[in-house]
Amino acid sequence: MSYKIFVDGQEGTTGLQINEYLAQRDDVEVLRIDADKRKDPAERKRLINASDITFLCLPDDAAREAVALADNPATCIIDASTAHRVHPGWVYGLPELERQQRERIRTSKRIANPGCHATAFILALRPLVASGLLPAGTQVAAHSITGYSGGGKKMIESYRNAQRIDAPRPYALALTHKHLPEMRAHTGLDIAPIFVPIVGPFYKGLAVTAYLHPGQFARKATPAEVQKILADYYAGEAFIRVHPCDLEAATDGGFFNVEASNDSNRVDLFVFGNEERMLVVSRLDNLGKGASGAAVQSMNIHLGIDETKGLV
Numbered sequence: 001m002s003y004k005i006f007v008d009g010q011e012g013t014t015g016l017q018i019n020e021y022l023a024q025r026d027d028v029e030v031l032r033i034d035a036d037k038r039k040d041p042a043e044r045k046r047l048i049n050a051s052d053i054t055f056l057c058l059p060d061d062a063a064r065e066a067v068a069l070a071d072n073p074a075t076c077i078i079d080a081s082t083a084h085r086v087h088p089g090w091v092y093g094l095p096e097l098e099r100q101q102r103e104r105i106r107t108s109k110r111i112a113n114p115g116c117h118a119t120a121f122i123l124a125l126r127p128l129v130a131s132g133l134l135p136a137g138t139q140v141a142a143h144s145i146t147g148y149s150g151g152g153k154k155m156i157e158s159y160r161n162a163q164r165i166d167a168p169r170p171y172a173l174a175l176t177h178k179h180l181p182e183m184r185a186h187t188g189l190d191i192a193p194i195f196v197p198i199v200g201p202f203y204k205g206l207a208v209t210a211y212l213h214p215g216q217f218a219r220k221a222t223p224a225e226v227q228k229i230l231a232d233y234y235a236g237e238a239f240i241r242v243h244p245c246d247l248e249a250a251t252d253g254g255f256f257n258v259e260a261s262n263d264s265n266r267v268d269l270f271v272f273g274n275e276e277r278m279l280v281v282s283r284l285d286n287l288g289k290g291a292s293g294a295a296v297q298s299m300n301i302h303l304g305i306d307e308t309k310g311l312v
């Protein structure tokens with residue numbers, strides 16, 4: 001069986017990476033759009049409706065437009081943009097979210113691929129809320145350190161061409177980052193976090209660090225107990241690794257490497273600190289589990305094939 005796949009936005013950062021994954025597979029046929037028709041709605045409409053799966057790797061407005069072009073009920077759309085992540089009728093493409101999520105991804109024709117910071121944040125926090133340890137009313141604070149490819153073609157260009165940008169740059173300082181709605185909706189928290197992303201002068205790799213105040217927990221817990229909640233929640237997950245509370249093993253001489261999950265679809269989770277002050281750190285490749293890898297994982301689940309196919 002060969003599935004027909006169309007990548008709308010095939011020349012963008014996420015689209016190119018999805019095509020790299022698909023190029024290694026013999027069970028998919030990629031429908032290519034001619035370069036001069038990449039933004040032609042009629043040609044995009046034809047290819048979307050000729051496909052079993054269409055990946056939208058587009059800015060939000062273009063993604064909404066693409067959805068309006070889809071009229072074949074058999075076509076499944078996996079949207080990498082922010083447009084539909086808390087939208088009714090769309091399933092959030094994070095299979096590890098909870099037990100029923102894979103079935104939702106399998107049966108829905110509208111799948112919203114999670115944001116990169118949001119994926120890391122939600123996977124770190126959701127088990128703690130679900131276990132009752134972290135009250136839903138807690139306002140969590142977190143920062144994220146990310147590579148510049150997360151900003152797409154324009155940001156990549158600015159790092160490569162402009163005068164050297166060699167210092168990390170915090171942004172979204174109005175504290176209204178576009179991932180807040182999905183972070184709130186999919187962690188089970190009632191309040192959006194105080195969230196500060198920081199972009200650094202490296203291509204890819206991302207780590208969200210969430211600050212936990214054990215005084216706000218519903219019961220006393222050590223870092224090892226928090227680590228166990230995460231490990232139990234993700235037991236058996238192919239792409240989530242919950243590391244033991246071992247600072248020496250988790251760092252290079254005390255320094256945390258935000259690039260160490262790169263070139264994988266893996267999320268690495270760590271708990272640091274003590275009974276008074278705690279951190280949960282969640283690390284991934286923003287172009288892997290933070291974007292294209294996650295999209296391919298959802299495609300595999302939707303098609304009912306091994307979800308790890310083509311992914312490491």
Ligand SMILES: NC(=O)C1=CN([C@@H]2O[C@H](COP(=O)(O)OP(=O)(O)OC[C@H]3O[C@@H](n4cnc5c(N)ncnc54)[C@H](OP(=O)(O)O)[C@@H]3O)[C@@H](O)[C@H]2O)C=CC1
Nearest residue numbers: 009011012013014039057058062080081149150152153291
């Ligand atoms: N980069 C990342 O790590 C992540 C990105 N995302 C999301 O995925 C989506 C794509 O992001 P990214 O790949 O980084 O963005 P890029 O800017 O790298 O690529 C977007 C592509 O879409 C094309 N495009 C723009 N408008 C249209 C249109 N109307 N019709 C057809 N094609 C169009 C652009 O064309 P042109 O080449 O001419 O500019 C470009 O090739 C975004 O919504 C982003 O928020 C999600 C998770 C992570």
Ligand SMILES: CC(=O)N[C@@H](CCC(=O)OP(=O)(O)O)C(=O)O
Nearest residue numbers: 080081082115116117150151199
């Ligand atoms: C470095 C950088 O700018 N990163 C992007 C997030 C990329 C991502 O996950 O994406 P979506 O655009 O799909 O939400 C940002 O923080 O806005």
